[in-house]
Amino acid sequence: MRTALVQVESPLDEPWQERVERVGSLVSGLDAPDLVVLPELWATGYFAFDGYDELAQPMTGPLVETLRGWASDLGIHLAAGSVLERDETGRLHNTALLIGPDGELTLTYRKVHVFGYQSLESKLLSPGDDATVAETDLGTVGMTTCYDLRFPELYRHLVDQGARIVIVPAAWPAPRLEHWQLFTRARAVEDQVVLIACNAAGRQGDVELAGHSAVIDPWGRVLAEAGSDEEVVVVDVDLDVVDATRIEFPVLDDRRLRTTSTFAREDLA
Numbered sequence: 001m002r003t004a005l006v007q008v009e010s011p012l013d014e015p016w017q018e019r020v021e022r023v024g025s026l027v028s029g030l031d032a033p034d035l036v037v038l039p040e041l042w043a044t045g046y047f048a049f050d051g052y053d054e055l056a057q058p059m060t061g062p063l064v065e066t067l068r069g070w071a072s073d074l075g076i077h078l079a080a081g082s083v084l085e086r087d088e089t090g091r092l093h094n095t096a097l098l099i100g101p102d103g104e105l106t107l108t109y110r111k112v113h114v115f116g117y118q119s120l121e122s123k124l125l126s127p128g129d130d131a132t133v134a135e136t137d138l139g140t141v142g143m144t145t146c147y148d149l150r151f152p153e154l155y156r157h158l159v160d161q162g163a164r165i166v167i168v169p170a171a172w173p174a175p176r177l178e179h180w181q182l183f184t185r186a187r188a189v190e191d192q193v194v195l196i197a198c199n200a201a202g203r204q205g206d207v208e209l210a211g212h213s214a215v216i217d218p219w220g221r222v223l224a225e226a227g228s229d230e231e232v233v234v235v236d237v238d239l240d241v242v243d244a245t246r247i248e249f250p251v252l253d254d255r256r257l258r259t260t261s262t263f264a265r266e267d268l269a
């Protein structure tokens, strides 16, 4: 699986429409990837909180239409990072999406753990209340978003549904780079998945993003890692490593505590 991580910079003074055009050119210039992955809220800029309400769109809106067009024109799987979704009741969500080579939405995931530390996300957005997987011709894929990396039970929930690949779009700030590197590797090793994490880069206002997008295999090997600037990283991933690891070292079979795999919906209302 040829995987391209497009580690986008989203400076607050760049009009978002220009950024979408710029990133579209980057994506269409890639050399025949199977999967392209973008960061969390890259079009809007995660830290552009003032623009959240104005820029949120339904999943049938023009931004998602454009992204679907990229996937179908190029015949790729596009994990298009996340977008600000306005749902049918008017609430806003941070919604990650995977689009298939036919331009159809394969998987959507509303970020469950919205972030409130030096961030207005938890005030402005409503959390999701579920996480599912999609069967694709790449394998069984789950998605989580950024801060979710700190909540391992979410990943077990995906593994319980058969996830072999977990894609993580992020806007993770530079002061906690060590946490990013620790959690991405930990989740790959403990859940025996290929973990594909695409972070934002550059500055968004006062915040410096960490970059260091990475692809990590179930042994914890970092197959590719970006630096801290805007960059595209391409890596060929042999997905057989998931089954090989689970057969060689069947730690998931030794679990004694089964999660109930349910969400505390009453807490999320």
Ligand SMILES: NC(=O)CCC(=O)C(=O)O
Pocket (backbone or CB within 6 Å): 040, 046, 115, 145, 146, 147, 148, 150, 170, 171, 172, 173, 176, 179
């Ligand atoms: N965008 C985010 O969810 C940031 C999370 C973060 O900075 C952290 O967990 O640390």
